[in-house]
Each structure stands twice: as structure tokens, then as C-alpha cells.
Amino acid sequence: MSKYLPLHTNDVIRGIPASKILELEKRFGNGDLSRAIEYARLAGPFKVTSPWELEDPDGLSRINASGYAAIPFGERYPPLLDFIRQYLDQSPVMGLPQQSLGEWRAVLEHNLVKLLTSVAPSHADSQVFFSNSGAEAVESAIKFAKAWRPDGKYFVNFQRAYHGKTLGAMSLTPNEEIQGLFHPLALDTLTLPFGDLAAFEETIYHKGSDNITAVILEPIQGEAGVIIPPQDFLSGLDRITKRLGIPVIVDEIQAGLGRSGYWFPSIEWGGMDPDIITLAKPLGGGMVPVGATIARKEIYKNMLGGLACKRHSNTFGGNSLTMAIAVKSLEILDEENLVERSRTLGEKGLIRLEEIAQKYPGLISEVRGFGLWYAIEFQPVIPSRVSFGHEDLVGEFTSMLGLMTLHAAGVHANLSMNCHRTIRLTPALNIPDKLFDEMFDRVEAAAKRLHKASVMLIKTPPKSLLDLTRLAFDL
Numbered sequence: 001m002s003k004y005l006p007l008h009t010n011d012v013i014r015g016i017p018a019s020k021i022l023e024l025e026k027r028f029g030n031g032d033l034s035r036a037i038e039y040a041r042l043a044g045p046f047k048v049t050s051p052w053e054l055e056d057p058d059g060l061s062r063i064n065a066s067g068y069a070a071i072p073f074g075e076r077y078p079p080l081l082d083f084i085r086q087y088l089d090q091s092p093v094m095g096l097p098q099q100s101l102g103e104w105r106a107v108l109e110h111n112l113v114k115l116l117t118s119v120a121p122s123h124a125d126s127q128v129f130f131s132n133s134g135a136e137a138v139e140s141a142i143k144f145a146k147a148w149r150p151d152g153k154y155f156v157n158f159q160r161a162y163h164g165k166t167l168g169a170m171s172l173t174p175n176e177e178i179q180g181l182f183h184p185l186a187l188d189t190l191t192l193p194f195g196d197l198a199a200f201e202e203t204i205y206h207k208g209s210d211n212i213t214a215v216i217l218e219p220i221q222g223e224a225g226v227i228i229p230p231q232d233f234l235s236g237l238d239r240i241t242k243r244l245g246i247p248v249i250v251d252e253i254q255a256g257l258g259r260s261g262y263w264f265p266s267i268e269w270g271g272m273d274p275d276i277i278t279l280a281k282p283l284g285g286g287m288v289p290v291g292a293t294i295a296r297k298e299i300y301k302n303m304l305g306g307l308a309c310k311r312h313s314n315t316f317g318g319n320s321l322t323m324a325i326a327v328k329s330l331e332i333l334d335e336e337n338l339v340e341r342s343r344t345l346g347e348k349g350l351i352r353l354e355e356i357a358q359k360y361p362g363l364i365s366e367v368r369g370f371g372l373w374y375a376i377e378f379q380p381v382i383p384s385r386v387s388f389g390h391e392d393l394v395g396e397f398t399s400m401l402g403l404m405t406l407h408a409a410g411v412h413a414n415l416s417m418n419c420h421r422t423i424r425l426t427p428a429l430n431i432p433d434k435l436f437d438e439m440f441d442r443v444e445a446a447a448k449r450l451h452k453a454s455v456m457l458i459k460t461p462p463k464s465l466l467d468l469t470r471l472a473f474d475l
């Protein structure tokens with residue numbers, strides 16, 4: 001045993017008890033996050049029993065509808081694993097070709113721009129910059145925009161948007177829980193209601209279009225709980241910004257590459273032709289982190305032209321393993337028709353979810369869906385007439401209890417960062433039909449058992465409730 005490294009890779013391969021993992025995570029990592037999921041009884045660690053199913057340490061099976069929309073093919077999807085093995089065995093490329101050409105990077109750049117051009121021909125000359133996360137893709141977009149419009153004072157963003165938590169991206173994510181400790185923020189913003197074209201036009205008119213650095217938006221808001229704007233909002237916004245020469249950044253990190261049922265929903269569904277597009281999550285095939293920022297040639301060259309090509313860079317962006325996996329992930333999405341499947345299966349699932357919501361109005365206040373991307377909004381576990389101004393806290397508890405309820409029913413779901421009382425289901429785009437139906441059966445069984453949101457509270461083990469309350473109040 002090493003003097004410095006108490007645990008060895010072989011220990012993990014052989015298996016470390018769940019209790020020990022929990023102890024290590026609580027002690028050495030983001031401990032209170034581990035505590036929260038422990039108290040909520042959904043900490044795992046999970047064993048992957050099929051690409052779409054997880055097994056808890058308690059031996060129960062869960063359908064995986066989590067992963068924050070970053071798991072397009074489920075976990076350990078055999079075609080992707082086979083490809084990674086093939087890459088390791090047969091592709092003797094440099095891992096970090098920073099100062100050299102990279103074959104996998106070149107192919108991904110080419111394929112991404114061609115894919116985009118197939119729906120937005122004006123992007124034929126566009127170029128790609130790679131990074132290592134969604135937030136970093138947004139940071140790159142911010143820099144492209146600022147370099148392009150140095151005299152701009154404000155970014156226009158939208159209420160309940162989510163663009164990440166690095167300093168720049170966070171300042172475009174209007175949520176005091178996230179921004180609160182960090183004022184003054186890195187960027188000045190004009191935060192407008194999402195979907196309100198008149199408010200947008202009026203603000204631009206009052207502030208002066210020259211003062212706007214760029215507009216940034218998600219075509220469908222993910223962390224806000226799958227919020228779908230009126231369709232003509234996107235095309236209208238595109239028309240106004242084009243007329244005034246304001247660049248538009250579309251953040252398709254969650255919505256794009258299939259989750260919404262479109263490769264590029266802002267373009268294909270919304271009728272936009274944005275100037276900068278950010279992608280991440282599914283591009284990594286659920287295996288590796290990756291961010292991509294695609295910008296029009298003139299914007300790209302303005303920041304990175306000539307000797308300024310080094311002005312923005314990162315060590316790991318464009319590394320060969322990630323690029324290869326991303327090339328393969330796009331290929332699987334394409335060859336297995338998963339984008340279209342997300343649209344058609346997504347519509348079928350939404351009908352089912354709406355039926356469940358109609359049957360149990362005391363539990364579910366609303367459902368939304370777009371592609372294989374669903375939001376379930378619960379009624380508050382404590383009605384607002386008796387929550388005495390603590391609606392936010394009740395909202396957070398409701399989300400947590402909703403998550404726990406579905407977990408107990410056999411569905412592993414997502415919280416939503418920018419809204420309360422809402423959990424999201426983001427199953428893999430290739431989830432087998434039978435499991436897809438089963439997922440809704442399980443949601444319905446839970447709804448039938450509970451009927452009312454307050455029952456979620458009553459049925460939660462008192463110890464979990466107490467522990468969660470202590471954590472919420474930092475006691």
C-alpha cells in the first residue's frame with residue numbers, strides 16, 4: 001500500500017462498500033450534497049444493469065431518467081463502448097494534440113459545421129471552438145460576443161434561464177440562489193420575461209440597440225422546467241435582432257442534438273438563424289465532458305484571427321479521446337434515428353403524462369414536454385395558505401420529495417435548478433419502448449398511491465424529513 005495514496009484502483013474495481021463511499025464523499029468532497037442525497041435516500045452508488053436501468057445498493061431496480069440530459073444512449077451503451085475500445089486499440093493518435101493537427105478534432109469540426117449547415121446554410125463558413133463543459137462553452141460564447149461588440153454594455157438574457165455557474169455564465173443565469181454571493185456580477189444584464197416579444201422590442205428600443213452586446217437564450221428552457229416559448233417568439237426575436245445587427249447566442253446545451261426532438265431546435269423549430277451556438281451534454285455520449293461553441297466566421301476570426309489565435313484556449317479542449325467519442329455519438333444519434341425518435345416517442349409520452357396529471361390534480365399541477373424531455377410540476381406539499389411566506393422553501397422541499405417519491409417508485413429523475421416543485425424526466429433517447437411505457441406506469445402507480453402532494457410529506461420517513469430540514473437550515 002502506498003504511503004500517500006490509501007486507496008488503489010484495484011480496490012475500486014473489486015468494489016468498495018456503499019457506506020465507505022458515502023463516508024469518503026461526505027468527508028472529502030461536497031459533503032452536504034452527499035448528505036442531502038443520503039437523507040433523501042437516493043445516494044446510490046448505483047450499479048448499471050442495462051444502459052437504461054440502475055440497481056441501488058438496496059437491490060431495487062430503477063429506470064434511469066436522470067443524467068441532466070447528458071446521457072443520450074444510457075450508461076455503457078455497447079456500441080459506444082465497443083468504439084472506445086477500438087479507438088484505444090487501433091487509433092495511435094496523440095491524446096492532447098494542442099500544437100498539432102488532430103484527426104478526430106478535424107472530423108468533429110467538419111461534421112458539426114456540416115450538420116449545422118444542413119439546417120442553417122448561412123453557417124457554411126462557421127468555425128468551432130472546443131472546451132470541457134457547457135459553462136465553458138458559454139464562456140467562449142460570451143468572449144466571442146464581447147470581442148465582436150466591445151462597446152456593448154449589456155447582455156440580454158431571460159428570466160429563469162440557465163447557462164452555467166462559472167463567473168460569466170452565472171451572471172447570465174438570473175437566480176439569486178446561484179448569484180447571491182457573487183455581486184457585482186461579471187456582466188451587466190437586462191433580464192427579460194421569456195416569451196414576451198413586445199417586452200424585448202421595447203427594452204431594446206429604450207436602451208438602444210448599440211448598447212446591447214448580445215442576446216443569449218435557450219430555445220426551450222431546461223432548468224426552468226421545460227419552458228416552451230410561443231413559437232413566434234423565437235422567429236420574432238431573430239427578425240428584430242437581425243434588423244438591428246445584434247448578435248444572438250443560442251444555448252442548445254440541453255435542448256440541442258436530440259433531447260428536444262431536433263438537432264438544433266432554435267433553427268428547425270424556432271425559425272432562427274443564430275450567430276453563436278453552444279453545445280455540450282449529449283455530444284460527450286454520456287461518457288466524457290465536452291463543450292463546443294460554433295460561431296460565424298467573422299465573429300470567430302475577430303477574436304481568434306492571425307496571431308490572436310491563442311487569445312482564447314484551454315489545455316484539454318479538443319483532446320482526441322473526447323473528440324472521437326463525440327464523433328461517434330453524433331454518428332449513433334444519426335444512424336439510429338434518435339433525434340426523430342425523440343420527437344415521436346416524446347409526443348406519445350407527453351399524452352400519457354398529461355393523462356396522469358389529469359387524473360391526479362391534487363398531486364400534479366402541470367406537466368410539460370418537448371421531445372424526450374419532461375417536466376412534472378407538483379402541487380406544494382404545504383398549501384400556500386399555510387406556508388406563511390415560505391413558498392420558496394416549500395417549493396424546494398416539494399421538488400426533493402417529488403424526486404424521492406419517483407425514486408421509491410423505481411424512476412431515477414432530475415431536479416430542476418431554476419424552478420421549484422418541478423422534477424424532470426430525461427430518459428435516454430434509445431430507451432426501449434417497453435421500459436419507456438414502464439417508466440410512466442411507475443409514475444402513475446406512485447400518483448395513484450399518493451393522490452395528494454401533502455401525502456408525500458406524510459409518507460416521508462420522519463428521520464429523512466428531520467435530516468433534510470436540518471440541512472436546509474444549516475443546523
Ligand SMILES: Cc1ncc(COP(=O)(O)O)c(C=O)c1O
Pocket residue numbers: 068133134135136138162163164165218222223251252253254255280281
Ligand atoms: C442550457 C444550459 N446551458 C449551460 C449549462 C451548463 O453546462 P455544464 O453543467 O456542463 O457546465 C447547462 C447545464 O445544465 C444548461 O442546461
